Amino acid sequence: MAILLHELVGSDPQRPFSPHCWKVRLALRHKGLDFRTVPVPFTGVASIEGGSGIVPVLRDGETVVSDSFAIAEYLETAYPDAPSLFGGEGGRHLSRFVESWSQRTIHPFVSTSRALVSIHDSLAAPDRVYFRQSREKVFGKPLEAVIVGDEERLAEFGKKLNPLRSLLERQAFLGGDVPLFADYIVFGAFQWLRVVTPWQVLASDDPIADWFERCLDLHGGEGRQVPAAA
Missing domain, CATH: 3.40.30.10 (Glutaredoxin)
Known part of the structure; x- marks a missing residue:
């Protein structure tokens, strides 16, 4: 099966x-x-x-x-005989840290940026109603008001990525020479943006952008199976 x-x-x-x-x-x-x-x-x-x-x-x-x-x-x-996702028990715990960092650094920015409205607009009618009601209950205001100023917030978001950027200036992946689940955690957050909005939040010469391109090419280009939003 x-x-x-x-x-x-x-x-x-x-x-x-x-x-x-x-x-x-x-x-x-x-x-x-x-x-x-x-x-x-x-x-x-x-x-x-x-x-x-x-x-x-x-x-x-x-x-x-x-x-x-x-x-x-x-x-x-x-599947212990297949390539490891963590590279050992220490890598498993470090991946938990990466997950926590990503969800407190990247996710809040994405979920209050223009991507929020883009997700809403990409949904079928019944899901649009659910999405708007549930998110506006959390934010206490319309989706369109939540995303105001996202361009201005982008610079501060970029600074928060400096720990990731510094690491990727020295190595190809968070896992070192090869990707691990920690890479996939952060990749997922940037892929979220790529799939729902054409807004570019990373400069073309940013080490994070280079890493993201490498991740898109992994495993036969799995990440590229879904085209970027136009």
Whole structure:
């Protein structure tokens, strides 16, 4: 039985955008595993098997796992002879740090930038209603008001990326000479932006941009299977 990956999509089922789903896509390719994707709209997440109420969800035979990091840990245990996602136990713990940093540095910027409205506009009608109501409840104002000033906030966001930038000036990947799950965590956040908006937040000569291009080429160009937003 093929591995199934339930991943979040908008009105176009061929354009998954969730950063967490992209982490798992690359993790599966890293392990050399074949899988089939199951597109899920926002309003369908609650009905995914396993009842976790989140995406991604992975089914491998009789095993169902939700949460991107838990899926990576499962793949590492279930397929120990395939290339490691963590490079050892220390790498697993460091990946937790990278996840925490990414979700507190990159994700807040993306989710309050023009990408927020772009995601809304990419959804089917029922999902647009859900997305707008749920996000406006969190922010306490219309989506269009949330994103005001994102261009001005970009410079400060760029400064927050300096630790990542400094590392990638010295090595090809966060994992060193080869990518690890830590790379896929950060890649997922930038792929989120790439898929939903044509807005360029990285200069072409930024070491992070070079790293991102390398990541897009990994595993037969898995990241490039979905074209950038136009």
